Structures are given as C-alpha cells and as structure tokens.
Amino acid sequence: MYYTTADDRQVLDGTAGLWCVNAGHGRREIATAVHDQLLRLDYASSFQMGHAGAFTLADRLVQLLPGDLNHLFFTNSGSEAVDTALKIAIAYHALRGEPSRQRFVGREQAYHGVNLGGVAVGAFPPIVSFLAASPPESITSAIPTTWPTMPLAKGRPSGAQTSPTSWKRW
C-alpha cells in the first residue's frame, strides 16, 4: 500500500499507481515469475508462432468474463486495446457484409487512451486540443453525457432528472 520516496518517507498509495496495482506493491510472486520467464523464454513472436503462456493466460482470463466473451487479443496497453477494438468492430461488420459501418459513438469527456483512435472516440479536451479540428468527423461522434446530477450520491444515482449536466471540469 506504500511507496517510499527518495528521501525515505512512506507514502500511502491512494491510486493503485495509476488505477493498476490492484494487488498492492512489491508482490514477490510476480517478480519471481517475471525473472524465471526471462530466463526460460524472453521473447517469442506471436506471428505464425505461439507460446504456451499466452494460451494459458487467455484461457484463465476468459473464465472471468460474463457470457460468451470467450476470446481475446493481446496488446501492450489499454490505449492499444481500444484502437484494436475499434478495428475489430469495423472489420467485423465488413466481414458480415456491412462495410458502411465505419463510425463510432463515444461520449464527451470520455477517456479511451491516447492513440488516435482512442482520442477520436473520447472527447477529452486536453488530449483533443492539439488537433487543429475536432476529432475526425469521419469516424466519431461524441454524445453529450446527459447524466442527471445528483450531488453527494452514494453509489449509483437514480435516473430521475434528465436535464443535461454542463460540466465545467475542463
């Protein structure tokens, strides 16, 4: 739960690093597994080849998913996963005979990583600001999030009000 600063202070991690260290820091089992793997097989191409670890992990992971989300594609980050998902979506429709489906709908102020696809579907102002124009209209439309606000809501707010929120977050 703690980081140690350069000047030896303990700092409680309220963010799991960046929403990612769910099991807490300093997990020896992970370090050992990584060390052993580096000595056993440090790199293997996933093009025309495969290694057991990827399949083992994939099989274990899909057990955690509901319904028939039974297959996965590995990337190196959430940003890459998002762009990959967008590509899969377009390709899927094309394979089914609907190649006209080329656009996406995202939400205002959503964050879907920083590759251009993710930037286009998440209208996250600081990220989008570098683009000369709004994200390519050819592939995305941002829907305003008309979530009702319910100040100090515990858990999920009820959907009673429907007036759009005007966010001053950015």
Added chain:
Amino acid sequence: MVEKRGADAIAAVIVEPVYGATGVLIPPLGYLQRLRGICDRHGILLIFDEVITGFGRLGVPFAAEYFSVQPDLITAAKGLTNGSIPMGAVFVRQGIYDTFMAATGGIEFFHGYTHSGHPVACAAGLATLEIYESEGLMNRVQTLADTWEAAAHSLHGTKAVIDICNLGLLAGIELESAEKPGQRGFEAFLRCFEKGVFVRTARDNIALSPPLVIQPGQMNQLFITLAEVLNGL
C-alpha cells in the same frame, strides 16, 4: 446520434462503464441497459472500456457483471498484470470471433503488436491472477464498499468539497475551483504527497482508487489526510 448519422453507418459505441480519467463519474441506474438496448435495435456493437473497472475494482472481476449488461467487446489492461509489465487485452464475444475465423483467404485479422502476448507479460499476468484468486481480491471490495463509501462521504462539509461520489473502491471528490481552474486540485495533490498520501487529480477533481488490499486504518489515513489538506488550503 443514431438518427443523425444513420444506424447503418455506426460500427460501435464505446463507453467506460464508470468514467475514470476525467474524474470518477458513476452511471445512473438503467443507463447502461438502455445503451445495450439501443445498440441491439440498430445492430451496433457495444464496447465496454474496462481498463479501470477491470480486475475487481467494483467487487467482481468486471463491470459488465456488476452492471448485468453484456457488451460485445471489453478492453482491459492495468490490473491485468498488477501494473508490473505493460499488457492489454480485447475480449470479444464468440460470434465476433467466429465471423473472423469463417472468413477465407489468409490471415483473418491482419493486426498485432511485436509484444502481443509477450511471454514475460503473460508470466506476470498469470502470477497476478494467482494472487487475485488465492487472496479473493476480485471480490474483496464487496466487503469494503460500505466502509469506503462512509469514509468518502465523511468529506462532506470539508472546505471546497462540492460533490462526492463512490462505487466499489472508487471515489471522486469534486472541488470548487479557485481563481484558476485546476489550481486547487493540484495544490491538494502536492500537499497530500507532502503529508504522505498519493492521490490523483484531474483539474479540480480528486479520483481515488487504492489497491484492493487496503485496510480500514489506511482508508482513515487517506481521508483524514485529505480533509486536513483541503481544510488547510
């Protein structure tokens, strides 16, 4: 939006079940179900971006289960390897996979990264899953959520706090902006760090998402420190 562009122009809708980077924002009851219904009616795929909600943040492995809504694709990363080795994944439904595999003519999906399925990342992922499963971490938040909620809402009345929201082991605290938007949030971040607590701010919003192993005493440390810092700004 479907009306504006025509349903048959839209490939997919992508959403974070719970917003993260912009600040923690919780979907109202029924919202995700309605989205699923709209997508179903118009042949649009629904993608849940679970990079943040994945791996136990809400008390079950994935938000799709938590909200009882079945998306067509799920993107994940972060907790996949406990943040140790960069890795991400896209989960797809059987029908999507089958569609690709049924296509004839060479490589079914011409895509992939040099490090896709990297052996070392896979080892880290497997070791991570072992920990999550043996320690029950992907369900642990079910026993923590109420305590966490109470602790988060204890900030009600603290200086400059205008809204607090929570779900699972996530909390968002919206601060009233000072003269320069973002200034208050950033100062809070710095002062917290000086006082031994690491928080995340997005402009004037504080987002909290501690490791799932957190103990009640540490929750207290987190919110007491935050209150001290905010009251002292």
